Amino acid sequence: MITRTIFILEDDRVQRKHLQKWMEEYGIQRNVSLQIVSASSVADAKKVIQAHPKIFAFFLDISLKEGTEDEGGLEFSRYLHSIPAYRSTPILYVTSYADHMADALNTFHCFAFLLKPYDRETLFVQLDDLADSYIGRLYVRDPEGIYHTISLDHIIYVRSEGRYLHYVTAEDEIRSRQFSMAELLQKLPAHFVRCHKSYIINTEKSKNYDFTNRYAELEGTAEHIPISRAIKSKDYFHKK
Template structure:
C-alpha cells in the first residue's frame, strides 16, 4: 500500500484529484487536506510516498510547505508533484524543492494516473537514482509539463510545427517547439544536429548507411526501429563522431 497526500484548498478540486488517484488502483491510500498545518501532521503520523501539492494556496504557500517537508530527513527525496494554474511559479519550484513534475489545472485523468503509477511502481528506486544529478529538460505536452532526461534521448525530429522526441522510454510529441530551441534546451555534447529536421544522440547510433539513391544517408539506432536522415552539411561531423565513439574515444 502506498500513501499519497493531497494538499489542495479548493474542496471540489481536492475531491476530484483524490478520486482520480484512487481510481488508479486499490494499492493507494489517499490522505486529503486543505491546509499546510494539517498536511504536516499527516506527514508526521504517516510515511507519505507521494505528495500532490497546490502551489498557490489561498492563505499560505504550497512551495513553502514543500521546502519545510524537504527539511525532514525521510522526505528529502520523496516525490512531490505541484498542482497549479500558474506556470510562472514552476521555475522556482524546480530550483528550490527538487520536485518531480507539475501538473496544470484542469486535471487530465490519464496523465495523473500515469504519473502516479510510474512513481509508485516497483522501479521507483531506479527512477530516484536517475533523478539525482541527471540533466533533464521540461517540455509542454498537452496539459502537463513532462521531464525528459537528456541521456535517454535517442533522436529528435521536427516536421513543420511539430517536434517528436524519441527516447528509450517512448516518444513525446510537442507542438510549436523548433529544432533550434530544442537543441538549445538540450545543450549536450553527444546530441548533435544531423539534418535540418533532426538531432541525434551519438551514443545510440547503431549504423549509418547510404540510401538507395546513393546521395543521402540514413541513421539507424539502438532501442528503436525508427530512423533519421543525415544531411550533407552535417555528414563529416556526424560520421567522425560516430567512428570515434565506436573506437572508444567518446565518453
C-alpha cells in the same frame, strides 16, 4: 501487496475530492494498493504527515488561495526539505500558474507538474511515470554528491559504520550518509528487517538463521550478518 501512501495538499474541496477519487480509480485499474491522505492547509498538512510517517509521494497545490500571491505549497515544500526522510521524496506540484514552475524546479525535489485544469488521463500518465521511476528503487547520494539508483531487489543488506550506511548488493557497495538507519527503515518495505543495531537485511535473500552463533546467512554474500540477542526466533524476520 505493499500499500503506498500519497499525500494531497489542496485547499479547494471539489478539486481535492476529484484528485482523490481519480487516484483511487488508478489503484483499482493498475492493481496498486494506495492510501490517500489529504489536507487543505499547511498547518493541517504538518499534522497529517506526523500521523502518516511513511509517505510515498506528495501532490501539492502551489497556491492555496487562488487569485493571490500565496505560495502555500512551496512553503510546505520547504518544511518537507527540512525533514531528512522526505528530502528525496517525489513532489508533484499542482498549479494554475506556469510561472510558478521555475521556482519549484530550481529549489525543491520536483518530480512533475499538473497544470490546472487537468484531466483523469493526464493524472494517470503522471502516476504511471511515478510508479516506473520510484517503486522498487532507492535513491541515495554518495559522499561525492553523486546519486545512485539501487533496485530494492538487489540489496542484500545495509551496514552502518559511523555516520555512513553501506548498501551492499551482489555487484556493488555504495556508501552514503543521506539517511539514518531509522529513516531508511521508514522507506523500505516490510521484508527489510533490522536484525542488529548496525544491520538491516533483505529477508527475501535469507538462507539460514543461526540462533546459537547469532548470525544470518544471505544469498549473494559469504558474510555472516550478526543477529541481536533480543531476537529469539526466525518468526521475527517474517512479521508483518
